[in-house]
Amino acid sequence: MENQNKYWLIPFSFAVIIVFALVVYVFYEIGIDKRVEEMRIKAEEMALEGNFDAALNLVKSGLALRPNHKVLQQDLTLINFGKTLYQKLETAKKDADDKEFDKALETVSTVEKELENRNGEYFDMLRKLVNKYKGEIEVKQIYYLVADKNTIDELADALSRLAYIDNPEAKKVDKLIREKIVNIAYSTANEMLKDKQYNKALEVIEKALQYDSSNDKLISFKKTIIEQKTAFEKAEAQRMEEALIAAAQEEAINRTNAVRVLSIKGYTNEYGDLIIEGEIENVAKRPIYAVEVYYNIYDADGNVVGYGSAYVYPSYLMPLQRGSFSNMHYGIFNAAHVTVTRVTWYLN
Template sequence: MITCPQCNYENAEGSRYCSQCGASLSEESPADTKRKRLWLPILTPAIVLVLVGAALYFVYDQQAGINKEVVTWKTEAEEAALAGEYREAEKLLTRAIQERPDEEALQEELSHVQTALSMEKELEEVSKLLEEGSLSEADEQLATIQATLKQENGRLYQTLVPALNEMDSRFTLQEVNEELSKITDVDELAAKLNTLSDLNLEEAAKVREKIYEKIVNRSTKTAEAAAEDKRYTEAIALIDEGLQYVSNDEKLIQLKERVQQEKQAFEQAAQERLESAMQQAAQDELRNETEALEVADIRMEKDEFGDYKISGELKSVATQVISTISVKYDIKTQDGEVVRSESAKVYPNYLTPGSTGSFEKMYYNLEEGEYMVEMTELEWLVE
């Protein structure tokens, strides 16, 4: 039998509750029960404290894990942004903000990354404009991006500089390439070479080759035109101008050698002509002084009245105009005896090269006889 500790009612063995009062039937002694009652007020707060502490530790541990993840995402986002992976940086920062929406630093970093993304998109639009050949629009867009970049500070925005420089180089390259068709002056072409000198694009080498070719063609064309006009010094100067920029061009080197040979031959021929002209001038001067006239005709005639007339024609073989021409002659008998020595003026007073003049003179008091005339001297002045 089991005695109820509450009402002392005897209950059957194995009963758990008193059939009289309903109290729990325990094998513990009243003393044990009393001890339990003494510990219970002490254990209950302790258990609650342990449970609350465990809960707080769990919450702390969970928040610490989130903080660690947020810091990791932030670090990875910074690394991605500085590597130019703005879209990945945006995803990481967005994830971090979802966990810590009140963190202003995260919001600020996300704003900078989104600005960089926007500028990257604008640079892509510039690239499309360049591909379409819309240089004016591309130039305006580049100027806007450059102005925005100047207003922003930080390493993040510096990552856009290489892409911006590349777009600017592509714009410059395309602009130069389009201008080439309008440029014919070698100095202007050389200026375009200077413009391209700072560009590291692969396409820049092709445009430089195009400029070199145009310099060679232009120098060749102008030099050959000058050489055809016998302006050999100018032609050589034009070739040398081209060789300043394409020093090893075989075409220009050969052209220079040919022009120099032509110049030498021309100068030699000119020298020979000069010497020949000087010789001819000396001969002409001697002829003008000593043999300026040829006697075309001289005769002596007797008219019906018994008077005698001496007349003649002279031709100028001088190379200059001669004037004041006079003829001296002797009147002789058939035996060669000089009867008279006379002179006469030739008209016109001036004879040009190749022209003729004449003279005549009447004699009324010569004795009857047969006479002949012999020219003894000619006098003239060279103008």
């Protein structure tokens, strides 16, 4: 009887072992399914962030565990599609860096067409990526095209195009173009002022103020033009030219000693433009106004490679009050130092 009981235990033991193995196998398979699902979710998150390579690695790892996983197979196709578009956009960016803007924008247009009639969060992300690259390329093209433009109207057209591009680089170039408008207006009006074309000079400044209404340099220069225009008209009306000349001669010594140049420097900005900046002080005992600083630009060998002048702002300086001046030059790449050659002003 005892032997019969023992024989009965043998098949029972095998049954227990088989059941245990099946349970272990089921939990093992469940564990794999869980890992694969985690990989799938993480891969989709990375794909939505534009991290295509990391997403592809996860999908491939998941397919290695579950080769017939339909969703992963679909994800693999979509992520490869996104990576291919991204590589095309990178190629377009490189073409733009090489100044081949038409080629770059044509590539972007091709990518846009590939996204037509495709809906969903993933494709929305790809469209945003395309818009980002397109905006950056258009901004580079605009900045390249305006590099040699020297009229306010031409630069204003570029500002109009930039207004439709929403990215940080567009705002940066917008600011640079407005600064260029300010400097062109300043330089143009300055030449007109020297020829006593006061109204035309004011028109130029007013036009530039449309694009930078709070610019201190333009506002100060406008005041300078108005003051000189008023002074000139008053002198003409009162026929005081001879008296003014005599007064100018009489005040020659005071004029020579009225201004102290505290500093002047030149440096090149990131776009290769030469920036001139300086500071002066009114050391006279009377107020002065319309102070203009003239300077020469030298290379390392002491050769003059450029010159210019700038009005000080604020335009009206009380005794011991300091004022600043600045100017910008385009196309001077070998400047080593800047020296003030003379300073002019009016005594109040």
